[in-house]
Amino acid sequence: MSKFWALFNIDHQLLPVFAALAGNDYDNLRDVKWARYVPAGSPKIWFGGDRLVGLLSWLGARTDRTTEDTLTAAMALVPNIGQQARTEMQTEVQKAMLEYRLPSSSLLRFFSEGTVPPLPAEIWSWVPEWVRVSLARGDLGANILDYDILVHRRKFLRIQVECIDLQSSNLTSRPIRQVMYGLLLGQGGGEVEEVDRVGLDLVSVKVQPLVQGAAQRLRLDSLPRADRTVRLQVCLETLGVEEETLGGVPAHLRLPVAVTRYWLRRASPEPTLLKALLMVMVQGELIRRTGGTTGWQGVTSHNRQPLDGVVAHSFNQWQACLKDASQLNLLLCKPLPEPHYAWLYQGRLVHRRQKELQEKEPEEIVKDDQFRTLYRSLLEAVTQSDPGADWRAGGPEAQLGASMEHLHLNTEDEEEEELGGAEGLDQGSDRPRVTVRTRYRTKDRKDRSRNPDLGRKQEREGWG
Structure with a gap:
């Protein structure tokens, strides 16, 4: 930024003025012919760039003025506008300038010294220091240190594009998440409510964190x-x-x-x-x-x-x-x-x-x-x-x-399954647990009877 100020000989306090005047929010400001302020002999500028360079050059010639004076002078350049409208526009531009003022940032020390920026105390006060450092560095994503898990004991699972008649893909990996919940919440940390799909419906299931073994x-x-x-x-x-x-x-x-x-x-x-x-x-x-x-x-x-x-x-x-x-x-x-x-x-x-x-x-x-x-x-x-x-x-x-x-897989008699005899229900669902599996296994038997070579190939691969 300091090199930018020096290049155009402008005061850093005028940067918000430049940003507001260079924007596309006000039609009347676009009518100002800023290109006429480009210094003579300047190299050819990219299309449209002469407008920005002209504005910066004009600001550079006014470094002895305050922000207010500079803004008033800029409004005087707007053609075909009455005094009342000019005053109203200046007030609007002043409001817009507030959006471009850079606040003090805690990230400077993070990039120069590795100091972790402070996180909201009401959320992260109980989280260990190493976790906050890893989160700030991007070593741990927010999907692992989920605020909903830590505070509300709740996890919204991402749902892939998949067949609605089959169980959610997330069910297969649930035990892995249970171990992760156990590490995050500790023994006795309480159940986690997982929000997943059953068919096209969103359902919630209480999942117990696992803290066992190593x-x-x-x-x-x-x-x-x-x-x-x-x-x-x-x-x-x-x-x-x-x-x-x-x-x-x-x-x-x-x-x-x-x-x-x-x-x-x-x-x-x-x-x-x-x-x-x-x-x-x-x-x-x-x-x-x-x-x-x-x-x-x-x-x-x-x-x-x-x-x-x-x-x-x-x-x-x-x-x-x-x-x-x-x-x-x-x-x-x-x-x-x-x-x-x-x-x-x-x-x-x-x-x-x-x-x-x-x-x-x-x-x-x-x-x-x-x-x-x-x-x-x-x-x-x-x-x-x-x-x-x-x-x-x-x-x-x-x-x-x-x-x-x-x-x-349900191990009841397969003929009973085909007749819908099994009564098991999936956790958190009112849908029969065996419906999809029965259809798949029935189809598998029919495919084998029609194609013996396919059945022998599956057995050779270990899936018989």
């Missing part, structure tokens, strides 16, 4: 000083992954692989696009390694075929899990390295790969050895069983089983 050893006010091993344990326990399982996975892919493993066990209906997801993840990683700078441009083409609704819903569930797990990882001060999100997935390519996999195996589609090696390591990490743990239960994630009861 999380019992952590406190919000001392999280950054806590042992990384403990913070990592909380993250892995929440996702139901053993650290050894991720040993062969590149560091920045461990979080998305752990999320994929979590999603694979809890998504409903059971997902069929695991291989497509991993293929795209590997493809993005290899492009990133080779110095790709244009993103996914050129890798995908417009998909003119309609999307498979069930596949799209599974993909939505995966994205919901990734979002919530990423936020939990940030709250835990990144015990797992952050992924390169821009290269992690590309929606259209995932759907295209899914269609291709109906006819071929991944190794038949991409024959690059580097691709195959990385793909197999990710697939093994996602699908291998933990020692002594069942595929859908046991291990650290068993502690979260109760909160996921509404996501498990």
Whole structure:
């Protein structure tokens, strides 16, 4: 700003005058021919710029005048206007000038010294210092330190574009959010009201924060000083992954692989696009390694075929899990390295790969050895069983089983389900819990009977 003042030889107090006179709020002010004040011999100015430079030059010639005098002199230049109208306009311009006065800011010390600006005491007085520093730096987003969660114990969930007949994608990742609520609110912090959808209706469900396992050893006010091993344990326990399982996975892919493993066990209906997801993840990683700078441009083409609704819903569930797990990882001060999100997935390519996999195996589609090696390591990490743990239960994630009861497939007799015999209701909803799942499973059986090859392929992939 000081260089700007010196360039045009104007007093800094005249900047609000310049801003008000240069604006487009008053037609009569635009009639002033400011361009005639551009100094002779000045270089050619961009179209319309002569008006601004002329105004600044005129102000520069009046540095010995007060703001009031300068404004009065400017009003005298307005043509074809009476004295009363001129006085009224000057009053309006004076009001407009107040909008352009720069208030003192606490951000100066933040950028020069790292001092965190004061936050409203009535909201943030109980929040630890490290949290406020992280919030100011953008290390923690407001979607994690949500005012509604901290004060009102309420969370409005973002709803993706998805099939209204299927359950909300946010249900799959609810246990992850419960752990996050537990870290934010502590033991006995009270239930959190989550606002989500059932069909096209917004419903609220009371969710209990979880403080168990390794999380019992952590406190919000001392999280950054806590042992990384403990913070990592909380993250892995929440996702139901053993650290050894991720040993062969590149560091920045461990979080998305752990999320994929979590999603694979809890998504409903059971997902069929695991291989497509991993293929795209590997493809993005290899492009990133080779110095790709244009993103996914050129890798995908417009998909003119309609999307498979069930596949799209599974993909939505995966994205919901990734979002919530990423936020939990940030709250835990990144015990797992952050992924390169821009290269992690590309929606259209995932759907295209899914269609291709109906006819071929991944190794038949991409024959690059580097691709195959990385793909197999990710697939093994996602699908291998933990020692002594069942595929859908046991291990650290068993502690979260109760909160996921509404996501498990009903095991009643399938013929009874088709007749609508099951009576279970989803939490916070008056809709039958089994309606969508029954339709999906009935369709699946019909598809297998009509296409035996499809049934054998699904069994070979582990989804029989």
